[in-house]
Amino acid sequence: MIKVEGLTKRYARTVAVDNVSFEVKKGQIVGFLGPNGAGKTTTMRILTCFMPATGGKAEVAGFDVIEKPMEVKKNIGYLPETPPLYPEMEVAEYLTFVGRIKGIPSDDLARRVKEVSERCSVADVSNKLISKLSKGYRQRVGLAQAIIHNPPVLILDEPTSGLDPKQRVETLELIKSLAGDHTIVLSTHVLSEVEATCEDVIIISRGKVVAMDTMDNLTHRLQGAEAVAVEVEARNGAGEADVQRKLEQVGGVSRVVAKGEALGRLRFEIESLQGRTVRTEVARAVVESGWGLFELSPVAVSLEEVFLQLTESKK
C-alpha cells in the first residue's frame, strides 16, 4: 500500500531524511518510531504530498507522490502533528468543509459527517465551536477529519501528543479499531504506544532507518542487550576518564556512562551490544588494571533505554 525507496530530503544545511526505504502492506498498522527531529514528520509530509522529496521514490496506493499527487491525496487521510482545525467553525461545519474539499459527493456528505462523528465520539459536541473544545476532543476531531473520506491509507503524526493518559488510551483504542479497513502509519516517540497498537515497527533516527521488524521480534531482540552497573576503586593514580576509557575498550561494550563518585569509588553504567554478555570481561579488565572491583551487577533494561541506545549509537 505504501512503498518508499531511497527517500531523501535535504534542507539547506541538514539532511532530514537520508535514503529511507520501507514498505507497508494493506491493512497493516505500522508504528513509526524515533526521537524528536528524527525525520518522522518530514517522511510523512512527503508521503502526503505536502512537500516533495529531494531524491528517491514514494508510492501510496499504487500512485507516485510526484507524478500523481491528486490520486495520492484522494487515497490518504492525514492528521498532522497539530490537528488542522479552524477555531471559528463548529465541529459539524468543519467536518462538512473537509468532506467537501476531499471530494465527497454532497448527497453523501451529511451521512459521512454523522458516521465519523460517532466513530470518533465527537457527536456530542458537533454544534460546539472548535475553539471551545478540550485538547482530547480536538485530537478526535482531527482524527475524524482524517477518515471522513474513508481513505485506504491513514497517516497519523503523533496522534497522542499532548493528551492526558486516559485520552491517550482512548485515542489509541480508536486507532486500533480503524486498523481493519485502513492501512495505518502512525508516528510517535513513546515506545509503549507502539507496543500497545502496532504490529510492525520502523525505528528511525537522524533520518535513517535503524530497525524495521515486527513488534514481537523487536522486543525480543532489544532485550538481548545487557546493562551492568560497576563500582570501581581506581588505584595507581588512574582518574575517572582513564577507567572509563579502559571499560569502553572491553569487547562487546557499546556504551559507558559515568555516574559520579561516592566514598572514593567510581560508578559506571555499561551497556552491551545486542546479544552479548560483558560481565566477565568487564571484571577481568578492572582486575588486570590493578583496580578494585567493588560491585558488578546487572541492571534491568527497559525497552525505552534500549530504544535510546539503538537510536543514539548510530551517531
Place this chain on the structure above:
Amino acid sequence: MKNVWVICQKELKSYFASPIAYLLMAMFAVIFGFFFWNVVGYFVIIGMQQQMGRGMPMNVNEMVIRPLLQNVSVIGLFLIPLITMRLFAEEKRSGTIELLLTSPLTDFQILFGKWLAAMLMYSAMLLVAGLNFVFIFAYGQPDWRPMLVGFLGLLLQAGGLLAIGTFISTLTKNQIIAGGATFGVCLLLWVMEWVTGYETAEWAKVMGYLSVVSHFESFAKGVIDSKDIVFYVSVIFFGLFLTARSLESLRWRA
C-alpha cells in the same frame, strides 16, 4: 470551480464569524460618511453662492460623485491590507495549510477561492458606500451610468491590490507583517504617481503608469478606457501568478 466556491465560502465565513468584517465595514462607513458629509456640504455652499448670483455651472456627477469615488479608492488602499493579511498567514501559523495542501485541491483553486472571498468582502464595504449614494439619488437626478463605471473601476483596482496582498500573505506566518508589508506596497503604488508632477523624464512616466491610482481617473469620470482595464487585469493576474509560485515554493521550503 466547485472547489473554488467551497474555499471561498469558508473564507467568507471566517470574515463574518469574526469581528473583522464588521470592523472593516464600520470603519469604512465612518470614514466614507465623513467624506460624504464634507463633499455634500461643500456642494450646498456652492449652491447657495450660485443663488446669490455668483454663478458657477453645477453638476452632481462631477462635483459630488466623482470626488467621492476617488475618496473610496484611497480609503481602499488603507483597508485592503486588513482584508488580505490573514488569508494565508493565518493558515500557515495554525497549521491548517497542511490540510489544504494535502487535500485533492489544486493550488489555483485554493488561492482563487481566497482572492474571490477577499473581493466579496471588499464589495460588502462598497455596499456601505452605495447606501450613501442612495441619498444623492433621492434628492437629485445624477446620471447613474458614470457611477456604475466608477464602481467597476473600484472593483478592478481593489482586485489588483487584493491579489498583491494575497501574495504577500503567503510569505509569512505573521499577520501583522503581512498587513504591514501590504500597506507599504499599497501606499507606494499610490504615491508613486506624484513624481509626474515635477518630473517629465521617461522613468517618471513609467512610475506614473505603474501607480494604481492614476488608472482610476478615467473610471471616476465615467469613462471606460481599455488601457486602464488592461492595466488592472494585468495586476490581478500578476498578483495571483506570484501567489501561485509562492504556494509552490512553500512546498519546497516548508
